[in-house]
Amino acid sequence: MTAPVTAGRRYAxxxxxxxxxxxxxxxxxxxxxxxxxxxxxxxxxxxATIARGEVVQVDVDAMLKRPGVVAAIWxxxxxxxxxxxxxxxxxxxxxxxxRGQYVAVVVAETPEDAREAARTLRIEYVAEExxxxxxxxxxxxxxxxxxNAGHPSDTGQGDPDAALAAAPVVVDEEYxxxxxxxxxxxxxxxxxxWHGDGLIVHEPSQNVSGLRATLASLFGMxxxxxxxxxxxxxxxxxxxxKTLPHTILAALTAKQVGRPVKLALTRRQLxxxxxxxxxxxxxxxLGAEPDGRLIAITHDAVMQSxxxxxxxxxxxxxxxxxxxxxxxxxxxxxxxLDVPTPSWMRAPGECPGMFALESAMDELAxxxxxxxxxxRVRNEPAAGPESGLPFSSRNLVACLREGARRFGWAxxxxxxxxxxxxxxxxxxxxxxxxxxALRAPSSATVRAExxxxxxxxxxxxxxxxxxxxxxxxxxxxxxxxxxxxxxVELGDSALPPAPVAGGSMGTASWGTAVVRACEELAxxxxxxxxxxxxxxxxxxxxxxxxxxxxxRYSRHAFGAQFAEVGVDADTGETRVLRLLGVFAAGxxxxxxxxxxxxxxxMTMGLSMALLEESIMDGRFxxxxxxxxxxxxxxxxxxxxxxxxxxxxEEDPHLNPMGSKGIGEIGIVGTAAxxxxxxxxxxxxxxxxxxxxxxxxxx
Amino acid sequence: xxxxxxxxxxxxxxxxxxxxxxVPIQGxxxxxxxxxxxxxxxxxLLDLTAIGELGDWELTADGLLRVGAGVPYARIITxxxxxxxxxxxxxxTVGSPQIxxxxxxxxxxxxxSPAGDAHPPLLACDAVIEAESAARGTRMIPATGFYLGVKRxxxxxxxxxxxxxxxxxxxxxxFSKVGTRNAMVIAVCSFALALHPGERRLGAAxxxxxxxxxxxxxxxxxxAREFDWSGATALDPALLAxxxxxxxxxxxxxxxxRGTAAYRRHAIxxxxxxxxxxxxxxxxxxxxx
Numbered sequence: 001m002t003a004p005v006t007a008g009r010r011y012a013x014x015x016x017x018x019x020x021x022x023x024x025x026x027x028x029x030x031x032x033x034x035x036x037x038x039x040x041x042x043x044x045x046x047x048a049t050i051a052r053g054e055v056v057q058v059d060v061d062a063m064l065k066r067p068g069v070v071a072a073i074w075x076x077x078x079x080x081x082x083x084x085x086x087x088x089x090x091x092x093x094x095x096x097x098x099r100g101q102y103v104a105v106v107v108a109e110t111p112e113d114a115r116e117a118a119r120t121l122r123i124e125y126v127a128e129e130x131x132x133x134x135x136x137x138x139x140x141x142x143x144x145x146x147x148n149a150g151h152p153s154d155t156g157q158g159d160p161d162a163a164l165a166a167a168p169v170v171v172d173e174e175y176x177x178x179x180x181x182x183x184x185x186x187x188x189x190x191x192x193x194w195h196g197d198g199l200i201v202h203e204p205s206q207n208v209s210g211l212r213a214t215l216a217s218l219f220g221m222x223x224x225x226x227x228x229x230x231x232x233x234x235x236x237x238x239x240x241x242k243t244l245p246h247t248i249l250a251a252l253t254a255k256q257v258g259r260p261v262k263l264a265l266t267r268r269q270l271x272x273x274x275x276x277x278x279x280x281x282x283x284x285x286l287g288a289e290p291d292g293r294l295i296a297i298t299h300d301a302v303m304q305s306x307x308x309x310x311x312x313x314x315x316x317x318x319x320x321x322x323x324x325x326x327x328x329x330x331x332x333x334x335x336x337l338d339v340p341t342p343s344w345m346r347a348p349g350e351c352p353g354m355f356a357l358e359s360a361m362d363e364l365a366x367x368x369x370x371x372x373x374x375x376r377v378r379n380e381p382a383a384g385p386e387s388g389l390p391f392s393s394r395n396l397v398a399c400l401r402e403g404a405r406r407f408g409w410a411x412x413x414x415x416x417x418x419x420x421x422x423x424x425x426x427x428x429x430x431x432x433x434x435x436x437a438l439r440a441p442s443s444a445t446v447r448a449e450x451x452x453x454x455x456x457x458x459x460x461x462x463x464x465x466x467x468x469x470x471x472x473x474x475x476x477x478x479x480x481x482x483x484x485x486x487x488v489e490l491g492d493s494a495l496p497p498a499p500v501a502g503g504s505m506g507t508a509s510w511g512t513a514v515v516r517a518c519e520e521l522a523x524x525x526x527x528x529x530x531x532x533x534x535x536x537x538x539x540x541x542x543x544x545x546x547x548x549x550x551x552r553y554s555r556h557a558f559g560a561q562f563a564e565v566g567v568d569a570d571t572g573e574t575r576v577l578r579l580l581g582v583f584a585a586g587x588x589x590x591x592x593x594x595x596x597x598x599x600x601x602m603t604m605g606l607s608m609a610l611l612e613e614s615i616m617d618g619r620f621x622x623x624x625x626x627x628x629x630x631x632x633x634x635x636x637x638x639x640x641x642x643x644x645x646x647x648x649e650e651d652p653h654l655n656p657m658g659s660k661g662i663g664e665i666g667i668v669g670t671a672a673x674x675x676x677x678x679x680x681x682x683x684x685x686x687x688x689x690x691x692x693x694x695x696x697x698x
Numbered sequence: 699x700x701x702x703x704x705x706x707x708x709x710x711x712x713x714x715x716x717x718x719x720x721v722p723i724q725g726x727x728x729x730x731x732x733x734x735x736x737x738x739x740x741x742x743l744l745d746l747t748a749i750g751e752l753g754d755w756e757l758t759a760d761g762l763l764r765v766g767a768g769v770p771y772a773r774i775i776t777x778x779x780x781x782x783x784x785x786x787x788x789x790x791t792v793g794s795p796q797i798x799x800x801x802x803x804x805x806x807x808x809x810x811s812p813a814g815d816a817h818p819p820l821l822a823c824d825a826v827i828e829a830e831s832a833a834r835g836t837r838m839i840p841a842t843g844f845y846l847g848v849k850r851x852x853x854x855x856x857x858x859x860x861x862x863x864x865x866x867x868x869x870x871x872x873f874s875k876v877g878t879r880n881a882m883v884i885a886v887c888s889f890a891l892a893l894h895p896g897e898r899r900l901g902a903a904x905x906x907x908x909x910x911x912x913x914x915x916x917x918x919x920x921x922a923r924e925f926d927w928s929g930a931t932a933l934d935p936a937l938l939a940x941x942x943x944x945x946x947x948x949x950x951x952x953x954x955x956r957g958t959a960a961y962r963r964h965a966i967x968x969x970x971x972x973x974x975x976x977x978x979x980x981x982x983x984x985x986x987x
Contacts, residue, residue, distance in 0.1 A: 575879075575880075611878060693886060698961075
């Protein structure tokens with residue numbers, strides 16, 4: 001058993017300001033696109049203007065005569081890449097797999113010249129008929145071997161069909177979520193610079209170690225020859241976690257022209273080749289006793305991926321964890337379309353999946369005449385409903401009770417459409433949330449200097465979450481010193497390898513390595529009589545063995561989301577009046593940055609509920625609304641009152657900090673809580689997001 | 699792309715005459731968006747922000763407000779809100795504070811987007827657009843004849859918008875729009891109303907629900923014919939409902955990403971009834987006082 005460090009804990013749990021906060025607000029913090037190496041040239045990617053087919057000709061001669069143009073690269077003259085992964089094989093073939101796929105890149109002395117040259121580059125295609133619209137009954141839907149994060153595609157227990165046929169109360173509905181785009185504040189940008197055999201890449205990355213490995217393999221060099229620099233990342237939400245085509249494009253361009261290359265994507269380009277959340281079509285069936293106790297749960301989800309690679313969102317996976325029921329089944333199907341490859345966006349799987357499950361639970365509460373909070377309490381499992389594993393800790397019920405108390409849920413009249421304030425219909429809704437508490441192997445180095453200063457080195461990423469700050473606090477406690485004596489270096493692939501800032505497992509994974517390195521350093525210092533040798537003392541820890549050997553538990557954070565909405569009775573205009581979340585996520589290491597994570601996730605959930613929708617244009621095969629004037633993201637004025645609370649949760653089975661990840665759980669359940677509140681306000685059940693005006697008024 | 703920056707109005711007119719393809723730019727809240735999105739690539743931009751008098755407004759001898767094409771929304775709200783309440787309400791719903799500091803009614807007219815927020819109040823208030831060219835001088839174009847099609851207006855290639863002329867409100871005016879949120883959003887549809895009790899009539903106009911902003915003529919005629927303009931009585935609910943129907947019938951909306959045609963028709967009827975109720979209550983309050 002791993003016991004959390006409790007003795008000597010002084011700084012973990014404190015509301016430390018961001019250690020790099022001043023650098024960021026004064027503009028001193030340099031982001032990738034701020035770098036201007038000498039002799040820099042500018043690259044602009046040229047997108048395919050067909051959704052499927054082949055490039056037959058690229059007319060570069062005229063373009064190369066334009067002033068300032070340095071080079072044009074396409075599949076005919078691009079350096080060869082060593083990969084069988086079609087997603088990464090940028091400019092390696094004449095095939096076009098989706099509209100907007102990069103088919104060429106133009107390089108010029110200035111960004112303006114490059115942009116103009118890219119615009120005028122003539123490319124001839126042979127277009128083929130494309131297929132870009134996801135349907136649940138698509139003939140090419142198939143069962144993937146497994147889904148994202150390695151989960152099995154299908155699971156089952158008992159006989160859910162028979163149980164549903166015999167169940168006294170049944171909810172059987174289809175739910176849908178649209179494609180959504182991550183849209184971090186900082187657009188993606190790459191500065192690629194070759195020195196002899198080596199490649200330096202400045203790139204906002206959630207995963208510098210992973211990016212280094214992929215680039216090294218693509219260009220056939222040892223990982224040590226690739227250096228990824230990413231000290232500051234202006235948000236990612238998953239979109240900066242994988243190696244993306246534009247990064248490869250910049251690297252191969254720099255190699256070809258023999259000069260450093262800057263390739264900065266525009267906001268519109270972010271909607272094409274930096275990943276997105278797949279649309280989903282989900283069917284949820286719940287069979288229950290009249291008192292709401294579940295007999296059967298089935299959750300069937302259909303998602304899309306590209307023809308290049310299979311990415312199947314783990315949409316139905318939360319239904320394997322949430323509620324007890326003897327008969328159950330989950331399935332995932334994927335359709336490969338002529339679309340860009342979907343990828344990770346904040347809480348892949350849990351976020352869209354819990355919209356369906358938690359909407360269905362609300363429908364079941366109404367069908368049974370049971371309070372929605374009480375319904376969830378009645379279906380609380382004693383252990384992992386499918387895995388049978390004990391929960392390392394599970395405080396969903398406490399979150400629901402505490403949330404109900406803070407929100408003022410008691411005495412809620414369940415009847416829909418009966419509360420009015422002037423012309424506004426008022427309603428309240430609740431939904432549960434969950435997210436796995438995972439950990440991946442990591443390494444970290446800590447170094448002591450004779451003067452009492454410490455430096456922690458780890459190839460972690462701070463994507464705005466506060467990772468640098470929290471690792472400083474963790475190290476200070478483990479070393480028995482003050483945070484001011486600790487410098488954390490991260491965001492650089494030359495540092496000890498570390499896993500992705502993703503899956504809400506960054507702090508747990510990196511923190512474990514930092515604690516182990518600090519413990520070892522403290523032990524060695526003690527053995528040396530407490531004095532740091534003149535040359536300093538350095539220790540590296542690797543948590544591979546510890547993480548692989550951890551006990552088998554079902555580890556998850558849980559939460560409860562409450563929403564109050566006002567809906568204009570005549571126009572359907574919907575405003576979220578209040579959002580309140582209560583979470584149980586182990587020990588909260590920094591209440592200040594944690595609160596930002598929770599309310600940020602909830603705000604993104606509000607945005608998902610009411611605004612966000614990437615609309616696929618069936619005729620042309622690309623997303624229609626690829627700018628922030630048409631793809632709306634919740635702004636301050638849309639969020640009137642958002643509150644996040646958390647419970648003290650002691651869980652000895654997690655990691656030395658006793659923490660669970662909190663970056664994603666805030667978005668999970670929020671959209672369902674809002675949709676449930678909209679039903680309570682109006683009597684209209686919205687099963688397909690977003691909740692648009694014209695769905696409420698027909 | 700050439701960037702022309704005349705220092706005087708005469709220079710601006712000469713520049714436009716010399717290059718009629720030059721696109722005038724004020725706040726840039728429409729033009730720059732289109733350029734950034736590669737929707738248009740004009741050979742030249744004609745920057746009018748150096749011409750001071752475009753940012754002025756005045757009360758003319760015949761009692762009209764002459765609002766320069768460069769007066770931003772923010773100043774219409776603060777300086778003219780009492781006399782042009784309908785236009786000021788619409789101005790308040792434009793974009794964000796930053797956009798309202800930059801964007802102008804002149805720019806809205808130049809872009810002539812069917813979703814432009816200023817258009818319905820201009821139509822409802824019988825605004826007249828003052829256009830000018832170097833060759834032919836000044837031409838007055840009523841707003842009703844100004845919008846010709848989606849993003850097309852009645853300006854000749856060598857003409858620039860100098861000002862908008864509006865009579866200070868002679869009765870209550872209201873503007874209302876529907877969107878997926880309150881600001882930073884393109885209207886799903888909008889509606890403006892201006893009561894002219896002295897003339898026993900009202901002006902009514904619809905936005906974002908047809909290829910151009912347009913007046914709801916049948917609704918206006920119905921109101922002139924059927925309402926009790928003495929202001930003595932509340933509006934009969936049947937009259938209110940009919941007014942809403944006629945306003946909705948004026949629209950020819952489409953299904954698009956912001957909303958369905960059916961929703962827009964429904965919402966215009968709601969907005970028409972809503973603004974009329976507000977305006978009529980104000981009017982009755984005044985008439986009774």
